Amino acid sequence: MDPHHQDARSQQWNVEIQRQMGANSAASVGYIGSKNDRLDLTGLFNTAQTPGPGTPAQVNARRPFPWYNVTPFFGASHGSGNYNALQAKLERKFAHGFQYLVSYIWSKSIDTGSSGWFDAENGPGGGAF
Numbered sequence: 001m002d003p004h005h006q007d008a009r010s011q012q013w014n015v016e017i018q019r020q021m022g023a024n025s026a027a028s029v030g031y032i033g034s035k036n037d038r039l040d041l042t043g044l045f046n047t048a049q050t051p052g053p054g055t056p057a058q059v060n061a062r063r064p065f066p067w068y069n070v071t072p073f074f075g076a077s078h079g080s081g082n083y084n085a086l087q088a089k090l091e092r093k094f095a096h097g098f099q100y101l102v103s104y105i106w107s108k109s110i111d112t113g114s115s116g117w118f119d120a121e122n123g124p125g126g127g128a129f
Contacts, residue, residue, distance in 0.1 A: 006038045006077045016087075024093045032085040032107075039079030051112065081111040 016030030048062035060066050085107035093099040 008038045010036045028089045034083045036081045038077040083109045
């Protein structure tokens with residue numbers, strides 16, 4: 001275990017603007033975000049530090065120690081991640097209780113180095129059991 005291990009932390013935020021259009025319609029636009037750091041990172045010493053696709057040889061070339069073929073199980077708090085999303089929603093009410101809701105979310109999530117805890121998600125450092 002890393003002697004300088006820190007507890008993971010997460011921050012979330014959102015903002016939404018709503019507008020009523022007439023007596024039976026409403027629209028809203030919102031932003032959602034989160035930032036996570038100090039996530040557990042396994043296989044710290046020999047995991048490819050730059051994410052991306054590639055052949056096994058290309059991925060191995062991005063490892064800090066490409067000549068060392070074993071990924072040691074070592075936990076450290078260096079992982080991070082973030083999420084950003086834009087959401088839009090339109091709602092309309094009709095007579096007799098009928099209504100419709102149309103919504104759309106455009107999002108992006110980035111997770112750098114967090115692979116689950118020792119094979120929990122079969123990420124880097126996993127799969128050896």
